[in-house]
Amino acid sequence: MKRLLTSGAALLAVAAVALTGCSAEGAASGESYPDRPISFSVGSEPGSGWDGTARALVEVMEREDAVPVQVNVQNRPGSVGCVLLNDMINKHADASNEIAMTSVPLQSMELRGMCDVNYKDVTVIARLLIENFLVAVPADSKYKDLDSLLEAIVKDPKSVPVAADGDDQLPLALLVEAAGGDPSSINFIAFESGGEYLTALMNGDVLASVSGVTEYGPQIEAGELRGLAVLSEDRLEEPLADIPTAVELGYDVTLNNWRGVYGPPNMPEEAVAYWESKLQELLQSDSWKEIADRNQWGTAYLAGDELDAFLEDSYTQLTSALQSVGALK
CATH class of the missing domain: 3.40.190.150 (Bordetella uptake gene, domain 1)
Incomplete structure (x- = not known):
């Protein structure tokens, strides 16, 4: 009786597959x-x-x-x-x-x-x-390089508001630590999206920002922003190849x-x-x-x-x- 029930169930299953226009093999492989x-x-x-x-x-x-x-x-x-x-x-x-x-x-x-x-x-x-982190400032910023930005943050953290939230904060925190500063004192301003970061930068509400290359690459290429450093082992490719790595600048910090x-x-x-x-x-x-x-x-x-x-x-x-x-x- 058990064998008959099992065989009947199998026949019903095959019939159901046929009615839906699928093969038993297709159903088993997840083709549906x-x-x-x-x-x-x-x-x-x-x-x-x-x-x-x-x-x-x-x-x-x-x-x-x-x-x-x-x-x-x-x-x-x-x-x-x-x-x-x-x-x-x-x-x-x-x-x-x-x-x-x-x-x-x-x-x-x-x-x-x-x-x-x-x-x-x-x-x-x-x-x-994998995407690399990038430190950026407005094109007309007084901070012409990473050294000058880090020096200002170490000296007076509150005077340098930086747009970064969540893990975007970690690259700059490690850089400030490498420069002899206190990472916990950085004046981070949190935003939900890269679009808000960019608006804050362009409006002068913040003086620098940290984010992925995707979010700032087009603005750097257009001359609206300046990339101060990328936290990768090697430089990026054109059109961002002019941005130095943090390691090149003497900061042993890589993060992606x-x-x-x-x-x-x-x-x-x-x-x-x-x-x-x-x-x-x-x-x-x-x-x-x-x-x-x-x-x-x-x-x-x-x-x-x-x-x-x-x-x-x-x-x-x-x-x-x-x-x-x-x-x-």
């Missing part, structure tokens, strides 16, 4: 996913690095006709990604049609005491790229930001496998390479066990860095 629109959430305002990366990915998806459903970018700002992170955990657990853009704050905001959850509470799908995609906790395995494969495919396309070159992004795909090891190592390094500048809670 995705079957509805995807919400691609960004925990910041339009104009931010997260927003720019998410929209670039969607542009590549459309150019390559790579995803069979619509992918909609949703801006859900608040607390440098913590509002979105909590929503993904509390409102979208188990969802297959929710993904989100993220970066270092997925780990560091919890270490700073600004978020109760972190990367271990969601499904991190893939690391996409990674960006990636995560999903909710308990995301179905077929959805995770789909996005791991699809994102790797997209990053190998000519469309992505064109956008990455334009933004000076270093494509650095990781998934699976390699990604897990990277996240663990990154978390350890962040803990040490934040502790060194007194920002660890």
Whole structure:
């Protein structure tokens, strides 16, 4: 009787697959996913690095006709990604049609005491790229080089308001420490997005800013901003090749930001496998390479066990860095 029931169930399953126009093999391999629109959430305002990366990915998806459903970018700002992170955990657990853009704050905001959850509470799908941090000032700034900016901050921190929030603060904190100053005394002014950073710089509300190359590269190229230093091992490529590295200038500080995609906790395995494969495919396309070159992004795909090891190592390094500048809670 047990064998008959089992055989009957198998026949019903095959019939159901046939009625939906799919093969049993296709269903098992997850070919039916995705079957509805995807919400691609960004925990910041339009104009931010997260927003720019998410929209670039969607542009590549459309150019390559790579995803069979619509992918909609949703801006859900608040607390440098913590509002979105909590929503993904509390409102979208188990969802297959929710993904989100993220970066270092997925780990560091919890270490700073600004978020109760972190990367271990969601499904991190893939690391996409590495982006370098950049220190910038208005083109007509009295600070002509990194030395003069750091000297002013060390001497009178309150007189030099600097636009940076969350992990964008860490590069300058390490530079000020290397220059003999107190990182905890820096007059940081927090903003939610790169667009607000830029407006504050151009209006004179702040005298300097720290952010990713993506957010300030076009303004530096246009002559509206001046890049004082990039915190990478090597100089950037043209048209930003004239910006020196901090190491060149005598400050042994290198730091970069990674960006990636995560999903909710308990995301179905077929959805995770789909996005791991699809994102790797997209990053190998000519469309992505064109956008990455334009933004000076270093494509650095990781998934699976390699990604897990990277996240663990990154978390350890962040803990040490934040502790060194007194920002660890």
